[in-house]
Amino acid sequence: MFIDFNKIPSPCYVIDETLLRNNLNLIKKGKEAAPIQILVAFKAFSNWGVFPIFKEYGFGASASSLNEARLAFEELGVKAHTYSPAYEEKTIPDVLKFSSHISFNSMGQFRKYANIASQQGVSMGLRVNPEFSDTAFDIYNPCKPGSRFGITAEQLGNDLPQGVEGFHFHTLFEADSFALERLLAVFLDKFGKFLPRLKWVNMGGGHLISKKDYDISHLIHLLKDFKNRYGVQIILEPGSAFTYKTGYLVSTVLDIVENSGIKTAVLDVSFTCHMPDCLEMPYKPVILGATDEQAGKPTYRMGGVSCLAGDFIGNWSFEKELKPGDRIIFDDMIHYTTVKTTMFNGVSHPSIGLWTGKWGFKLIKDFSYHDYKNRL
């Protein structure tokens, strides 16, 4: 859909409703064809202003904290499937109040909270660690030796504790269905013997179902086969897949500076505050209308408005020289962005809005000095 970026205030995260609904429809089709339960992992996206759209599609919620579980209950109208590396005594009663399922990361945590969870009628699971991950990025690999995530097959031994109804594992990152197939083979080899005693298996996130070329029919075939063989309820909890390529971060050039022959466009946004994965992964985002560096074309680094020296990424080439006031539109800036922003340096937080086919731009939230002051 055509978006008139000049009608959007800068800076602003803007979600394209049409693109969002395309992803939601696709994931819903997969959910119904398998059939399995699919949860939205709030850690990737929890902009509850657009949850009324999500509600139309009947997804559940995956929470990793009390706050996410409560938000699922209050704004999506569902009890969450909750997993946290550790729960606290002071908050576990509320975590359970807002959860239908809870997964424990260690036998110690299970033993500590099993009684209270079963008294509250919450279905209990264990996070298991298959010690297998395809991801090339260590920061997203929960299966590296020394990982703090999940119980290994060796630690679990041969006895499943009384009361455990499910297993939860998460090892994939932006993966296809063939990575899941390889993972399932390892999981079955290590933990398959327990399946006859389980009600559910949560296969975590990292399934980038909405990526072009993702083979959904292979995924459906895989999950149907698993369900037929083992008779358990299958749960997936992707995060990125819901909001992958569904919107932009709109920014504006404030100044152009030059040092040692390098031109930097200083923007009204910041990589460290507003696009942190670009620095953490790291990766170079797409800018609409720009390309990777091309000889002979006006070429710039994009610099953030914070004072962190490393708050820049380079280089992009443009058709024309940039000047203050020009718009710079970063693509695919919805998942793992708004949930991770900071107000470091007191920099302005971008507004959040929705571009709808019917009404054009709709502001969902903007931020002021009070948001900065109230945080601290």
Ligand SMILES: Cc1ncc(COP(=O)(O)O)c(C=O)c1O
């Ligand atoms: C336990 C768990 N579930 C689900 C997800 C969502 O993963 P993704 O957004 O890659 O689909 C994550 C991401 O870190 C996770 O740790």
